Amino acid sequence: METTHDWIRVCAATDIDPEDVLRFDFGGRAYAVFNAKSGFYATADLCTHGGAHLSDGLVMGDIIECPLHQGRFHIPTGQAKSPPACRKLRTYPIRIEDDVLYMSIGPQDGKA
């Protein structure tokens, strides 16, 4: 795993289909990296309602639907959009450089 400052290399941008999501494990934690309608985003992978992996869910535009109970989140902001999800999902900065996706998991999550 390569790191550039606190930016972690995730994958090539072309590894994620349009309107799809990829699970990314780092430091014992799971993250979801999205190719959503409005761009690339990264969030925590576990649903704030029931703890299922959102990377197994369905991406529709800028919405991710949890595979277990179908709670919905707005991917760019992490806002819960539909019950049973009602608590915000943590989001992480992401950037593209030479068609490679990097995400910053911040000081708290970054200390593995």
Next chain:
Amino acid sequence: MSRPLPLEMATTPENTAASPVGPMPIPELTLDRKSLKELMRRSNALPLRRLALCLIALGFLGYLYVSAIGSRWFLPALILFGSTLSLTVYSLSHECSHGTVFRNRWLNETVFWVTSLLFGQEVLYRRYSHAAHHTHTMFVGYDAQLPFPQPARLKTYLLWYTGIIYHTQFLRILFLHSLGRFSGTTRTFTPAEELPRMVRNTRLFVLIYAGAAAVSWYFSSGILFWIWLLPKLVGDPVMLAYAGSQHFEKEENTTDLRRSTRSLRPNRLIDLFYWNMSFHIEHHLYPTVPFFALPKLNARLRDHLPEPVGILSATGGIFHEWWVRTFRQHAPE
């Protein structure tokens, strides 16, 4: 098999890589991402066509029922109309609670509110209790939609199939939630910040029911009684037979959904009103797959699933299990 954690314990803000919830993955029933994405795809046209067909069929059966008032065909027409009406309201409310019926969210939520109002269960409670049912299917003490402890006695089954348990529980929940009182179980699966919204919704439901009753009384109209209340009460036992067939007398405390859940043999006519819930194991395995894609999901998985049975065999089997458990196990050697 290990017991799953209750929802409040399973929520992991630390975002650990290993999710502790949900049914255990079964390798032979696990689909690749590409196939699953295809099956999960939503539509507006397919469910709208199905809804139109369902409403036309209900309208026709309702016309037959109203035409039969005063004739010797009244009772069979009432049972036929009531059963299909009750089954439709229950099934469509269930499907919309998953949010998978229509691609358009507004449409899905509108149909969810209307059918849940007709079904008699407030929308947030319906969603959260059903979510707990999917996480902890048939885990005693955790599955919020297990209506009574198993093994059940004959009396319990009779109270279920006549609708007495169902109506009593629904009225009790409406009454308590409208007062802002919640059981410990409800608090377990409902986030605290959602409880005030649950109270508000329940009061709205009660207000609508009371308003409908008041308007009927004011105009001395029996329309709601004849086209809604009576058919629903008469038809509920059929709906409850289908609801009971999904899990009754199946294995408890197992993470293998094939052992805790029962699918029924698909029947195109029944599934018009049951919204393809015959594929119940498939639905529990992949709840994100909309009802119209369940036959395709079944085609992918059927070699690894138990042989489905008809509703009569399933219900007979439930009573057979009760009989064996009650009498044969205690018979002298």
